[in-house]
Amino acid sequence: MVSALHRLVYYSRNRIQGTPVEITVAVDAILASAQRNNSLNHVTGALIFNAGVFAQVLEGAGHDIELTFEKIQRDPRHGDLQVLAFEEVQNRGFPSWSMAFVGRSREGQNLFAHLGEATTFEAKRMEGERIFEIISAIAVEEEVHAAW
């Protein structure tokens, strides 16, 4: 059923050029517009940005996910998007729109803490944590690659 609750997990690579500060500003804008758009069509999830990689969980009705995903795919600010999961689920792992910002090193941790204050980060359910861990693992892995 296309209208049933679905979960989509993906990661993609940042294509925003600029200084770390400029990138931070641009990512903040992406997060803000994602929150705005997704609250309208009852899509919730988590978005992580870390050293060149966006990782996101989207949850909502299949049709709404399709529309949101299509909007995301048309955004030239990222590319090489890989879908990790697209499946029907019983419950939302991220019942309200949340985000996290994983940085590289201590500086990154500060950024993460700052954004954590600004939003509620609800990754409490087991499933949500598992997905979050996948996203975190990828982000960390990418960070290691970037560091090399």
Added chain:
Amino acid sequence: MLTASSNAGAMRQHLARTDDGTVALCALDKLSQAVAVIDPNGQVLFQNAAFGKLFGDEAWATELPDLIGPAADRTDRIGLREITRRGRTFRIETSALPQGLLVTAEDVSERVAEQARAAALARTDPLTLLGNRLMFRERLTELLANLAEPTKAAAVLAVGLDRFKIINESLGTSVGDALLRVVADRLRSAIRPGDVAACFGNDQFAVVQLGQPQPESAAALASRLVDMLGRSYIVEGHLINIGASVGIALMPSDGSDCDQILKNAELALNRAKQEGRCTYHFFETAMDEQMQARHSLELDFRRALALREFALVYQAQLSLGSKQITGFEALLRWHNPKRGLVSPADFIPLAEEIGLIAPIGEWVIRTACREAADWPQKLSVAVNVSAVQFHSPSLVSTIISALAESGLDPRRLELEITESVLLGEHRTALDMLHKIREMGVRVSMDDFGTGYSSLSYLRSFPFDKIKIDQSFIRGLPDDSSNAAIVRAIAALGQSLGMTTVAEGVETETQLAHVAAAGCTHVQGYLIGRPLPPEQLDEFLRSQLESPRWQTLNLVDGPRKTAGA
């Protein structure tokens, strides 16, 4: 200013004086067409009811002179025109009367709107709502006419989707159609205002890009399209991955007319697809020459069957167990009087592309069966069957009738297929293979080791034989990894109960190695070159008279001696 009321009463009275006049007046008044008589000063002398209905509204008073035409030449004017005022279109006909002007008017707004709708419809692709080929050609022609100034430049981008056909076939046309709509939306979002996008039907799209600087702008757009259209899609609950390739022709350098530019952009697209897809390519003059050469090859090829330019040659297969010739593989040769011997590598892909592989393939099956039936010994004959031939269910009936007509024992016929037959939606191909095998015909997996070499393909059908691609034999004995591959395939064949044929065996050392590796059969120049049918008798006789393989001292005999 025209006033419809001033002299109309006088005219009416004048006409009413006679009975004829009364009749004429009544007739005019009842006409469904709007009619009015105007005096040389522009005053309305008479208007019928229909005219009043059209222009009776006060708001029309100021518009009427303009509708009817310039005052200066009203007296002798005879004219017909369509004019749009206040959102309505009128067809106005004027003709001179001895004193004044007869005006007939018709509101044609509906017809004009209908024509506009029809014109738009005829220029729209119904599925994606992008413009279609007609619209694209019109815009391109218009643009070319204005490109005379050398400072102006533009580019045509031909866009093709990779793997769309597979999606359409496996997920159904409803998903395929929905996908094309999303593709069209992405295409719209990737171009700039002023650029023209069109869908030529199915998965063919095109864009005219206006402006400078070229070729940089076209390269940037092409790269954006390859990226954007190649990103994954979610459509009707399906996650779909397709790719996009783009070919670019620049204007005016790559063509001076619409046809030429479109053709060149499509040639460049073909090149992009050949270069591994998901890329873009600019048109080059050499492509046109290659296309001409290919076209000429195609013309010759289409005639070849009728002109009997095809022939079969046969290459022997030797059993390492019995050290006897067990059969021959039929190989297709094309002798063209102009071209000489044309390589199958050149014409088989062409035949598949232009849809001639089915008749050629049928000819091969029938000829091989007929010729093999005449052989002095009951040896097997192997025939190559292309994946494309499995697209048509007539393959099975062709085999049945070829066997019946030739009287060849089905067990002597062997089909060699590559794993591409089993790629994608292979249910029908598998059903056909089972039917063929039930008749007693044997089936071999050809060119194994190249391509996917998936074990699942070997397991999906009970093949009788695995043919190890000659590229693995060529490097023997020095190439240790090739040697390992040959050993692995031979062991695989043994465990699955399939015979294994090493192809391309050219030296005795190679023969010894493939025998040691466990292959059960060999084929190659060492055993025999491909021979025309009339030389097979002699070849077989020489094998009987001086059995060179019986004395061959193999380093390590084959582990399995399954006869063919």
